[in-house]
Structures are given as C-alpha cells and as structure tokens.
Amino acid sequence: MKHFLYLSIAILLALAFASGCSEAESQNDSDETLQEAEETLSMFKIDSIGVDLGDPTLVFGAIEGAITGPDGNIAVLDRAACCIKVFSPEGEFLRQISREGNGPGELISTAFLTITEDGTLILVGDGSETLGIHAFDYYTGEWIGSEPSFGSPPTCLEGAAGRTYMRKFLDVEVIDGEPVVLIQITLNEIGVDEPLVVFLEERIPFNPQDMSAIISLVWFGYDLASDFSGRFYIAPRSTDEAIVYAYDQTGQELFAIELDLEPVLRTEEELESERLVLVAKALAMGSEDAVSSLEAAPYKPMIRGLEIDEEKNLWILLGGPAQPTFKVFNSEGEYLKTVVLEGNQPDGHSWHFDFTNGNILAYAEDPAEGFQKVWLLETE
Numbered sequence: 133m134k135h136f137l138y139l140s141i142a143i144l145l146a147l148a149f150a151s152g153c154s155e156a157e158s159q160n161d162s163d164e165t166l167q168e169a170e171e172t173l174s175m176f177k178i179d180s181i182g183v184d185l186g187d188p189t190l191v192f193g194a195i196e197g198a199i200t201g202p203d204g205n206i207a208v209l210d211r212a213a214c215c216i217k218v219f220s221p222e223g224e225f226l227r228q229i230s231r232e233g234n235g236p237g238e239l240i241s242t243a244f245l246t247i248t249e250d251g252t253l254i255l256v257g258d259g260s261e262t263l264g265i266h267a268f269d270y271y272t273g274e275w276i277g278s279e280p281s282f283g284s285p286p287t288c289l290e291g292a293a294g295r296t297y298m299r300k301f302l303d304v305e306v307i308d309g310e311p312v313v314l315i316q317i318t319l320n321e322i323g324v325d326e327p328l329v330v331f332l333e334e335r336i337p338f339n340p341q342d343m344s345a346i347i348s349l350v351w352f353g354y355d356l357a358s359d360f361s362g363r364f365y366i367a368p369r370s371t372d373e374a375i376v377y378a379y380d381q382t383g384q385e386l387f388a389i390e391l392d393l394e395p396v397l398r399t400e401e402e403l404e405s406e407r408l409v410l411v412a413k414a415l416a417m418g419s420e421d422a423v424s425s426l427e428a429a430p431y432k433p434m435i436r437g438l439e440i441d442e443e444k445n446l447w448i449l450l451g452g453p454a455q456p457t458f459k460v461f462n463s464e465g466e467y468l469k470t471v472v473l474e475g476n477q478p479d480g481h482s483w484h485f486d487f488t489n490g491n492i493l494a495y496a497e498d499p500a501e502g503f504q505k506v507w508l509l510e511t512e
Contacts, residue, residue, distance in 0.1 A: 170470065172470045174512050175458075175492070176473075177509055181508075192213075193211065194212040194504070195208060196209045196211045197246070200491035201247060202247075206218065207245070207247070214238075214242060221491065230268065237268070237275030239257050239258070239259035246291040247291045247489075248296060248322075249294055250295050251269065252276065254289055254291065261278075262280050263285060264285050265278065283304075286299040286301045287299070287302075287353075290356040291488065297319070297321075298317065298319055298356045300316070300317050300353065301316045302315055312337055315333070315335070319383075329382065331366060332366055343426060344425075344427050344428070344429070347419075352433075352436075354366055354367065355436065357439060357446065359463065363378065363381075364378070364379045367435045367438055368435075369451075374450075376389045376435065387464075391434070395452075397430055398428060398429075402428075432481070435450065435451055436449050436451040437485055439486065440487060441460075443462075444463045445461065445463065455480050457472045482497040482499075483495070492511070494506070
C-alpha cells in the first residue's frame, strides 16, 4: 500500500529546499513601528482534548490538523486513524468523518486539513482510489468527492472564501538541460481544474543528496493564511529573512511586512526533536530508507506560522523563541502587539496553531507528555 506522499518523494527525489521568495520592498516600516510601541500580552491554556490511554475516541495516533468549524465545534485529522474526529469545545466526541480504506469516501493516509468558509473540509491524501485532494461536508460528514493529482500532490492547504482554498504545488521541469523544481502557490476551488489565481511562482535547482531538505519542502517550505474576505498572506520558511507578503483576491501584491530578526541556533534538544519530526514525515511518505540520513537544519526558521483572528488581524508565529511568540499586525500591515504563550512549554518549538472561526487551537508535533492532545487557548 502506497502512502500518498510516497509519490511526492519519487517525483521530488532531487528537490532542494528553497526558503527564499522574490524580493519586494516592504511598504511597512515594521522595525520602526515595533520600537515605537511594544505591547506584550499573554496567551493561556484553558482546556484540552486528548488522553494517553482510555476512551479510543479521545486517543490520537498522529494529529495532522485541528480546526474549528463554522458552528464552533472542533475537527481533528488523525493520520493514524485515517479519519476526522469532531468534538464540542468542551471535549465531547460528536462524530467521525471517513474511515480507513480505499472505497468511496475512505482514506488510507492523510495530511493538511483545512476548512473553507462554506464548511467544506479539504485534505490531501490517498484513498477513495485517488491520490490527491479529498473533500467532505463538515456538517453531514458526506464525501463530496476526490480530485486526483497528476504528479506531486498539493500541500500546505489553507481555506478561503466560499469553497476556495490556497495550496502549494510542486513540479519538475527541465530548463536549458537542467532539472529544476517549479513551486506555485495558488487559489483553487473544489470542482475546478485550473487555479483561480497564482500568487507566487518560482523555480529552484535540484539537490538529490539532501533528503532532509526534500521532506522539509514537501511538508513545510511556506506558511499561508487567508481571511475569508479576499486578503491572502504568504511567508517563506527562511533561516535568513523574515518577510510576509500580502495579496488581494486577484493575486496583486499589496504590501510586505519585514521583521528585523536575528538567526537563532537550535539547541541539542531542539535538533533531536526536529529530526524526529522529519523521521515521522519520512515514514508517512513511505520513505523508510531516508530515515538514517535525516538531520535537522542548525538554524530555526525565522517565521513558522501565519494565523488570522476574527478581527482579520495577522498573527505571525516567530520561529526563534522557545516559547510560542506572535507578532500581530492589522490587515493594512500595521503592527499592533506581541503575544506570548504563558508558562514553560518544553515542546513549544513544535506547536502548530489554528485560529479559524474564532477558537485558538494548538497541538505539539513532538509532545513533551509523550502523547498528542489539542489545546484550547485564549488571550488576555
């Protein structure tokens, strides 16, 4: 049985990691603004969903996404169980969407869960006799359909207005006799073959020896965000620059936010944690042979996440601090505040966040407790 990203490795076997983006002048003097007013607030844990042992509906094998639906309930993609579990905000299990298998609406392997404004759940995976995109109705759990990928499946999905979503696509081209990798970030719609908008397109050379970089590019590479009203953001996962590009619904670049950050080396513990994350991703890809050669990059990415709150403010998750730390900007790119997760979080460097539909959710990719749970958070 082939895992869905196994074909990504086959296609991208010589892929090199690219964390740069086309240069653009920042229209917002973020550094000056930050110096003028540095307001720091706290983020708190208020509850969690998930246990180590016990009720199987509350045990997660491998979380690959946690989002809030339009009704306030919480959907969690469990790759190990090949399904989406839906919970109330109080942690009560409500229903399961899909199951393991290759029949209609069934899944074999999964990743990159998102939800569109109209309540369409979208993920990447293998199943339903299709390697590609799979869509389900959030409210009923009904399988809407699956769209095959001809080549590497898209990754890094982010829900947008209506039934549209952002995604990253990778392909291999030959230019002047040399193979290069095409990277596109686009706006797509379920049921429509061609992208509606191309936000970013660039090409990078091959590096067939660097499996760590290949896996990083497939699973990460860029962070995306959309506010459901026509504003889109893209941030390259770079170790030497911290920049976020803002676009309108036509793909026109509106402005760029550039942060003045210093490179931060990973600690020995963080290097091992990141290596284990890469190992888990390689195993999910079906690339067991690559495990022994995987090494984490010595420096942390300067930005490792983008989120948008109910006021359409952009939250930029910094990659350097051990404690999850956000720089928050309004939709015009003006700095508002800094928000830091309260308390000591030894696994904070591996936390993933989601702000969709009002809730603030998070989970650790490499949990210090030894098992995964979804945290519910709030800010002061």
